[in-house]
Amino acid sequence: MSPPPPRAALAAVLCLLAAGCSIGSRRIEPGGYPFDPRLDCSFDDRHVMLFLVDGCRADLIAEMARDGELPTIRRYLVERGASAGCAVTTIPSTTNASVAALLCGAYPGRVNILGNRWFDRSLPRRVSVLGLDDYGRDREYLARRTIYEMLDDELTVSLFSRLPEGSGYEIPIYYNLVAVKYFLLGKWEKVDEMFIRGFRDAAAIANLEGVFPAFVFFHLAGYDAVAHRRGAFSGASKEMLRNVDRTLARVVDGLDRNGVLDRVCLVLTADHGHVPVGRNRGVRWERYFPERLGLPVLGCTGGTDRPGEGRYSRYAVIAAGNGRNTFLHLRRNPAGEWISPRRMAPWSERPTWEEVRAYRTPRGKVDLVAEMADFVYVIDQGKVAATGTVEELLDRLAAVRESIAWIDADLDEAQGERP
Numbered sequence: 001m002s003p004p005p006p007r008a009a010l011a012a013v014l015c016l017l018a019a020g021c022s023i024g025s026r027r028i029e030p031g032g033y034p035f036d037p038r039l040d041c042s043f044d045d046r047h048v049m050l051f052l053v054d055g056c057r058a059d060l061i062a063e064m065a066r067d068g069e070l071p072t073i074r075r076y077l078v079e080r081g082a083s084a085g086c087a088v089t090t091i092p093s094t095t096n097a098s099v100a101a102l103l104c105g106a107y108p109g110r111v112n113i114l115g116n117r118w119f120d121r122s123l124p125r126r127v128s129v130l131g132l133d134d135y136g137r138d139r140e141y142l143a144r145r146t147i148y149e150m151l152d153d154e155l156t157v158s159l160f161s162r163l164p165e166g167s168g169y170e171i172p173i174y175y176n177l178v179a180v181k182y183f184l185l186g187k188w189e190k191v192d193e194m195f196i197r198g199f200r201d202a203a204a205i206a207n208l209e210g211v212f213p214a215f216v217f218f219h220l221a222g223y224d225a226v227a228h229r230r231g232a233f234s235g236a237s238k239e240m241l242r243n244v245d246r247t248l249a250r251v252v253d254g255l256d257r258n259g260v261l262d263r264v265c266l267v268l269t270a271d272h273g274h275v276p277v278g279r280n281r282g283v284r285w286e287r288y289f290p291e292r293l294g295l296p297v298l299g300c301t302g303g304t305d306r307p308g309e310g311r312y313s314r315y316a317v318i319a320a321g322n323g324r325n326t327f328l329h330l331r332r333n334p335a336g337e338w339i340s341p342r343r344m345a346p347w348s349e350r351p352t353w354e355e356v357r358a359y360r361t362p363r364g365k366v367d368l369v370a371e372m373a374d375f376v377y378v379i380d381q382g383k384v385a386a387t388g389t390v391e392e393l394l395d396r397l398a399a400v401r402e403s404i405a406w407i408d409a410d411l412d413e414a415q416g417e418r419p
Contacts, residue, residue: 039258041206049216050267055224057273072249089272098271104144112143119320124347126300139165154214159198188222189243196247232274285319294362
């Protein structure tokens with residue numbers, strides 16, 4: 001695995017792009033043709049354009065469409081399409097993990113992209129695939145084939161996605177300097193507009209290849225960025241969805257002008273949602289474990305570091321996250337009593353379920369599931385409520401484990417691992 005590109009290298013790449021240099025293969029320069037181009041290519045009935053609206057709640061989309069605030073989505077997707085009411089996000093419900101799961105058709109643990117940041121026990125090392133510095137690092141950890149690789153005999157296009165592995169053509173965000181400028185300035189409505197304009201790039205590719213792509217992936221990041229700052233139901237966040245609707249209308253109009261609207265399946269989805277919570281709802285794990293259980297903990301929120309057991313040997317818990325979600329990694333203690341973390345098993349060994357239910361701490365044997373049950377929440381119609389008893393929580397975990405095993409069995413047979 002190569003080290004993450006430093007900021008200086010990223011700046012140099014942007015300067016080269018500004019000078020008109022091309023990097024990589026099968027990438028095209030955005031722009032240079034009208035937004036509603038003439039499609040001079042062949043079509044069949046197997047074309048999909050998937051628009052991922054980062055962070056968008058299904059109930060908010062439905063409500064705004066019903067109220068007439070999203071006329072394009074209402075007319076072309078709600079009234080003429082179908083909705084997957086049983087669809088759920090992944091655990092963890094973070095962008096990189098969810099997008100990888102969507103494109104690979106497997107859970108994050110099977111895909112080997114566990115979140116935006118996580119701790120790799122096997123090395124050990126802290127891993128980050130978040131931010132411009134780590135753009136594209138997802139593919140270094142990918143353990144499953146993407147939909148692009150499964151459609152290797154078809155034309156596919158990835159537009160502004162962090163995981164374009166196997167796509168016939170890709171346009172990274174840093175290849176569009178205007179989009180990067182708006183990204184850095186926080187003008188998210190402009191970012192989404194630039195992303196949607198990738199339709200003309202897809203059209204140019206189709207005319208070049210003589211066939212319309214079988215699969216085109218758009219990643220729209222604006223709503224998520226605003227919702228994190230202003231709230232999922234704020235006026236600014238809703239305006240981002242109206243902006244998505246307006247720009248999506250241009251794609252629909254472009255297809256309609258070419259007489260192929262009914263030959264392309266338009267899919268609107270999201271990687272996760274947003275839940276409004278009050279201030280100080282988060283758990284400060286770096287304080288919780290030492291104060292409540294006496295366990296030494298290391299909080300990891302930075303970028304990817306060099307592998308090595310040394311710096312992590314003093315801790316029993318690693319709390320790796322990006323400020324909005326956290327992975328808790330527990331050191332295995334094979335002894336029948338509390339011992340120093342330096343004497344515990346290496347990080348590559350995971351504690352068993354029985355060991356977690358009877359973990360040895362400086363303050364005695366503790367059932368960590370029961371101990372932490374007060375910090376687990378479920379969502380009920382937009383409100384945050386306690387989960388209930390530990391037994392109910394364990395029942396839900398057992399049901400999830402059973403369903404995952406059943407689905408994974410089918411996936412293993414149908415897809416297989418990456419070569």
